[in-house]
Amino acid sequence: MTILVVGAGATGGYFGARLAQAGRDVTFLVRPHRAEQLRKRGLRIVGPGAGDGAGQPVWPSLVTAADLTGHAEVVLLSVKATALEAAIADFAPAVGPRTTVVPFLNGMAHLAVLNKRFGESPVLGGVVVIAVQLNDDGDVVQLSPPASMTIGAQDGARTSRVQDTCDQLSGAGFDVSTSDAIIARMWQKWVFIATIGAMTSLMRGTVGDIVEVPGGRELGPAILAEASAVATAAGYPVPGDAIASTTKIVTKAGSPVDSSLSRDVAEGRHAEVEEVLADLARRGADHGVRTPLLDLATMQLRVYNNSRHSSP
Numbered sequence: 551m552t553i554l555v556v557g558a559g560a561t562g563g564y565f566g567a568r569l570a571q572a573g574r575d576v577t578f579l580v581r582p583h584r585a586e587q588l589r590k591r592g593l594r595i596v597g598p599g600a601g602d603g604a605g606q607p608v609w610p611s612l613v614t615a616a617d618l619t620g621h622a623e624v625v626l627l628s629v630k631a632t633a634l635e636a637a638i639a640d641f642a643p644a645v646g647p648r649t650t651v652v653p654f655l656n657g658m659a660h661l662a663v664l665n666k667r668f669g670e671s672p673v674l675g676g677v678v679v680i681a682v683q684l685n686d687d688g689d690v691v692q693l694s695p696p697a698s699m700t701i702g703a704q705d706g707a708r709t710s711r712v713q714d715t716c717d718q719l720s721g722a723g724f725d726v727s728t729s730d731a732i733i734a735r736m737w738q739k740w741v742f743i744a745t746i747g748a749m750t751s752l753m754r755g756t757v758g759d760i761v762e763v764p765g766g767r768e769l770g771p772a773i774l775a776e777a778s779a780v781a782t783a784a785g786y787p788v789p790g791d792a793i794a795s796t797t798k799i800v801t802k803a804g805s806p807v808d809s810s811l812s813r814d815v816a817e818g819r820h821a822e823v824e825e826v827l828a829d830l831a832r833r834g835a836d837h838g839v840r841t842p843l844l845d846l847a848t849m850q851l852r853v854y855n856n857s858r859h860s861s862p
Contacts, residue, residue: 552574552575552576552622552623552624552718553566553569553574553575553576553577553622553623553624553625553626553718553719554576554577554578554579554622554624554625554626554641554644555569555576555577555578555579555626555628556579556625556626556627556628556629556637556640556641557579557580557627557628557629557633557637558578558580558584558588558593559628559629559630559684560682560683560684560690560691561628561654561678561680561682562578562626562627562628562629562654563593563595563682563684563690564595564680564682564690564692564697565626565628565678565697565699565719565722565724566578566593566610566626567593567594567595567608567610567690568595568697568722568723568724569719569722570593570608570610571603571608571722571723572721572722572723574718574722576610576611577610577611577612577613577622578593578610578611578612578613579613579614579615579618579640579641579644580612580613580614581614582614584688585612585614587688588610588612588688589612591607591687591688591689592607592608592609593607593608593609593610593689593690594606594607594608594687594689594690595689595690595692596685596689596690596691596692597682597690597691597692597693598692598693598694599681599692599693599694599695599696600692601692601695605689615639615640615641618640618641618643618644619643620644621644621645621646621648621649622644622645622646622649623648623649623650623718624649624650624652624715624718624719625641625644625645625649625650625651625652626652626654627641627651627652627653627654627655627664628653628654628655629655630655630820630822631655631656631657631659631660631822631824631825632820632822634655634660634663635663638663638664638667642667645668645672649672650672650674650711650714650715651664651668651672651673651674652674652676652701652715653673653674653676654676654677654678654699655825656740656743656810656822656825656826657740657825657826657829657830658733658736658737658740658829659825659829660825661673661675661704665704670704670705671703671711672711673704674701674702674703674704674711674712674715674732675701675702675703675704675732675733675735675736676699676700676701676732676736677699677700677701677732677735677736677739678697678698678699678700679696679697679698679739680692680697680698680724681693681694682697683810683813696724696725697723697724697725698724698725698726698727699719699724699725699726699727700726700727700728700729700732700735701715701716701719701726701727701728701729701732702728702729702730702731702732702735703730703732704732704733706730706731706732706733707730708728708730712728713728716728733786734786737781737784737786737788738781738786738788738789738792740777740781740826740830741774741777741778741780741781741788741792741796741830742792742796743809743810743826744773744777744826744827744830744844745770745773745774745777745796745800746770746799746800746807746808746809747809747810747811747812747826747827747847748773748777748811748827748843748844748847749769749770749773749800749809750807750808750809750811750812751809751811751812751815751821751847751850751851752843752846752847752850753766753769754812754815754816755808755812756805756806756807756808757770757799757800757801757802757805757806757807757808758802758803758804758805758806758807761801761802761803761804761805762803762804767801769800769843770796770797770799770800770801771797771800771801772843773800773843773844773847774793774796774797774800776834776839776840776841776842776843776844777830777841777844778793779834779839779841780830780831780833780834780837780839780841783833783834783837783838783839784833784837810822811823811826811827811851815851815854818858820855820858821851821854821855823847823848823851823852823855827844827847827848827851828848828852830844831844831845831848
């Protein structure tokens with residue numbers, strides 16, 4: 551295998567499908583139910599941002615954990631944080647001495663887990679920018695273009711491993727770049743998704759819904775201030791232009807923007823609160839940074855998650 555994609559959900563499905571369309575040697579490691587679905591229908595990218603070839607099925611190579619053999623050159627890891635330990639157990643046999651693991655999970659906690667299992671050198675940092683979700687048919691719905699991927703060594707070194715991985719992933723219909731400050735980039739994205747996630751899940755509405763009501767316009771910037779203060783205290787201050795851009799997004803009247811957290815709640819799925827919000831607030835507390843709005847959103851989503859488990 552050249553590229554093993556772990557997780558054929560929206561994000562992993564999108565990047566894996568694009569790579570397969572570009573003729574790369576791509577294998578998807580999937581659960582039996584998802585394998586059956588993909589064998590019947592193929593993997594399709596649809597929606598307003600899909601562009602040319604929208605809806606055309608890709609018939610990728612599929613493997614389940616029980617049948618996984620051989621080492622991959624690149625493992626693209628795109629699963630929910632709650633599935634990380636199980637995913638590691640599944641794909642670990644595909645990690646050899648020359649394998650590079652590129653995770654695209656929310657937050658930062660996954661790096662410590664992967665580093666402990668495989669060592670820091672094979673595990674790159676990664677950031678993707680993409681607006682996708684799965685529909686009821688299992689298709690990847692691309693809500694808007696473009697899509698991009700940034701990777702880099704955790705220590706910032708410009709290694710052949712990083713460049714070789716970039717070369718493997720380039721030229722497949724999405725932008726790929728490397729960064730010698732990938733951890734800072736990951737913190738920047740974390741601040742962004744935590745701000746949008748806390749705002750929309752706490753208020754159960756889109757940015758436009760929230761901005762429309764009295765006081766709503768001030769909520770996003772207030773959460774952003776907390777999240778960015780944590781990043782600064784941790785040594786990764788968010789650049790001013792990124793703060794300005796996020797402020798514009800969370801104060802835009804009529805905006806349909808929501809978050810994966812709020813969509814999970816709306817659709818009755820487990821909310822990824824511990825990795826996106828709770829860990830950020832905990833790191834703030836460790837640095838003496840108060841985060842009352844992040845704490846409130848964390849509490850609310852924990853109550854929601856608990857109620858799912860207690861429901862008949």
